[in-house]
Amino acid sequence: MASGVKPRVKVPKSASAGDAITIKTLISHPMESGQRKDGDGNPIPRSIINRFTCEFNGQSVIDITLEPAISTNPYFEFEATVPEAGEFAFTWYDDDGSVYNDNKAIAV
Amino acid sequence: MDFTRRETLALGGAAALTFVLPFRASAAADDAIAEFTGGAALADAGVELTAPEIAENGNTVPIAVSAPGATAVMVLAAGNPTPGVATFNFGPLAASQTASTRMRLAGTQDVIAIAKLADGSFARSAKTVKVTIGGCGG
Numbered sequence: 001m002a003s004g005v006k007p008r009v010k011v012p013k014s015a016s017a018g019d020a021i022t023i024k025t026l027i028s029h030p031m032e033s034g035q036r037k038d039g040d041g042n043p044i045p046r047s048i049i050n051r052f053t054c055e056f057n058g059q060s061v062i063d064i065t066l067e068p069a070i071s072t073n074p075y076f077e078f079e080a081t082v083p084e085a086g087e088f089a090f091t092w093y094d095d096d097g098s099v100y101n102d103n104k105a106i107a108v
Numbered sequence: 109m110d111f112t113r114r115e116t117l118a119l120g121g122a123a124a125l126t127f128v129l130p131f132r133a134s135a136a137a138d139d140a141i142a143e144f145t146g147g148a149a150l151a152d153a154g155v156e157l158t159a160p161e162i163a164e165n166g167n168t169v170p171i172a173v174s175a176p177g178a179t180a181v182m183v184l185a186a187g188n189p190t191p192g193v194a195t196f197n198f199g200p201l202a203a204s205q206t207a208s209t210r211m212r213l214a215g216t217q218d219v220i221a222i223a224k225l226a227d228g229s230f231a232r233s234a235k236t237v238k239v240t241i242g243g244c245g246g
Contacts, residue, residue, distance in 0.1 A: 020203030060199025067192035079203035
C-alpha cells in the first residue's frame, strides 16, 4: 500500500432536488508510472490507482479507469445530479489491492 | 575516427530504430482506439477536448473532456510510452458528460479524446499540446 494516501472530496452541503452539482476530488498518491528508474538504473515498479468510482445512493455517477499517464495526486472534477437527499460514496482502487473510501452526505 | 563496415551498419540500424519508435507509439494509440470503438467510424463532432496549447510542466497538464450524451470518453496521448490516459464512464446520475483531470505528457504530442455516444456511434477530437519539460522521468 502506498503510504500517506489521503482522499479529499469537495461536495456542497446541500442542493435542491434535481440540481446539478460540481464535485471535486483529490487523493494524495504517488501514481508511480513504472517508466521511471531509480538511482541504480533499475525501473521502479508501477503503483497507481487504476479505478475511481463515484456513486450516489448506490447509483453510478462516474466510473473512471486510470492509466499511468494520470498525474501524481489524481484530481477529478465532474458534475452530478442530486435527485434526493443521500450520500455520495467515492472509491479509489489501488494496483496493490487497497481500496480507499470517502463518503459525503448531501441535504436537499 | 575510422568506422569499419560493421560499425557503420550498427550505427545506421540504431539511428533507424530511433526514427521508427515514435511511429510504433502512435500505432499503439491506433490499436487502443480500435479496441475501444471496435473499428467503427469516427465522427468529428460530438466531443470536445480542452487542453492547453503549451504546457510548461509535462507532469501535470490539466485537461477537460465534454461530450453531451456520451456514455464513455477515452483519452489518449499518442506520444506517451503507453498511450492510454483514462476512460470516463458516465453513469445515470452524471449531470453532464464533462470531467476534468490532470495528466502526464512525455513531450509535445497530440492528445486524443474518443467519445462513445448514446446512439452507439463514436466521435473523435484531438489537440496538439506543446510540452516544455516532459513528465515521464528520465
